[in-house]
Amino acid sequence: MVVVSVLLAVGACSKEVSFPDASEGDVKRIQEKFPEASLDKLQKGKALYLANCGSCHRLYAPSSKLDDYWESIVPPMADKARISEEEEALILQYLIAKSKPE
Numbered sequence: 001m002v003v004v005s006v007l008l009a010v011g012a013c014s015k016e017v018s019f020p021d022a023s024e025g026d027v028k029r030i031q032e033k034f035p036e037a038s039l040d041k042l043q044k045g046k047a048l049y050l051a052n053c054g055s056c057h058r059l060y061a062p063s064s065k066l067d068d069y070w071e072s073i074v075p076p077m078a079d080k081a082r083i084s085e086e087e088e089a090l091i092l093q094y095l096i097a098k099s100k101p102e
Contacts, residue, residue: 017061019050026097034093045094048087056081062098070095 022042030037053059062070070092078088 017059018063019046019059019061020063020098022046022094022097030093030097033096034089037093037097041090042094042097045090045092045097048083049091049094052081052083052087053077053091062095063100065095065099066102067096067099070099 022039022045024039026042027037027039049062050059074088074092074095078085078091083091
């Protein structure tokens, strides 16, 4: 009984971060900035973000930051992580597609 109570209390205190899938609406939203964007590319960007960025530090929900933040932080982090330019572009497109509205 005590163990269950402790687990419930810990679960209630933790904040789950959401990493939503991309949608066609997201593609339309970012095509002005990224004409090459597609649903497939955004889904690949999400997978790369989860697999690569989370291996060094905690991940932020894309919607917790504005476009400008992602545009300033992804390039230097991609360089440190030795992520290719193509993969960097996919990660950035996903993060901006799901970023906080300005």
